[in-house]
Amino acid sequence: xxxxxxxxxxxxxxxxxxxxxxxxxxxxxxxxxxxxxxxxxxxxxxxxxxxxxxxxxxxxxxxxxxxxxxxxxxxxxxxxxxxxxxxxxxxxxxxxxxxxxxxxxxxxxxxxxxxxxxxxxxxxxxxxxxxxxxxxxxxxxxxxxxxxxxxxxxxxxxxxxxxxxxxxxxxxxxxxxxxxxxxxxxxxxxxxxxxxxxxxxxxxxxx
Numbered sequence: 001x002x003x004x005x006x007x008x009x010x011x012x013x014x015x016x017x018x019x020x021x022x023x024x025x026x027x028x029x030x031x032x033x034x035x036x037x038x039x040x041x042x043x044x045x046x047x048x049x050x051x052x053x054x055x056x057x058x059x060x061x062x063x064x065x066x067x068x069x070x071x072x073x074x075x076x077x078x079x080x081x082x083x084x085x086x087x088x089x090x091x092x093x094x095x096x097x098x099x100x101x102x103x104x105x106x107x108x109x110x111x112x113x114x115x116x117x118x119x120x121x122x123x124x125x126x127x128x129x130x131x132x133x134x135x136x137x138x139x140x141x142x143x144x145x146x147x148x149x150x151x152x153x154x155x156x157x158x159x160x161x162x163x164x165x166x167x168x169x170x171x172x173x174x175x176x177x178x179x180x181x182x183x184x185x186x187x188x189x190x191x192x193x194x195x196x197x198x199x200x201x202x203x204x205x206x207x
Contacts, residue, residue: 010095011077015118015130031056031075039068061102066090073115086110087144096131096150104136107144107162114150137172157187
């Protein structure tokens, strides 16, 4: 009944159905196996994390850490830059591409969703889905329990407050929070001066 190229439809953001495409089933099976192995690693097996992530993800830097447990739909559609860290219980539903820049930090229980479903209940009941990609820039910090919805782009250097639901694009260099997430204020030179002073005080007392 369903086409044999559902994966291409899925990645392009078109309506798709998971049935009928053996590649989707194979990708999902591989993802489940690698996620299970990753989540089962002990505190003495941290050296094995990155090799598993290299197999799981579409691409990642040499410093890429997810505190287990972590959960993916496919994994292979997620691309992450250097110096990435995600705290416990990260969920990435990557039916479309997820792109994460360098020096990004995710708090505990951050969820990134690229998948959606038809609003019409009859079409939804038939098992159809659709998706939109998510992009997170460089030097972004996302607070715990934040949900990032399909189609969202978060700009460089931005901070997302914990508990936010991000439904629309957030520009670079701002602090944003809330349900739905909104810009609170810009990140200013005064912020930089304050935190650089804190760092200098720390270094001076730890010489």
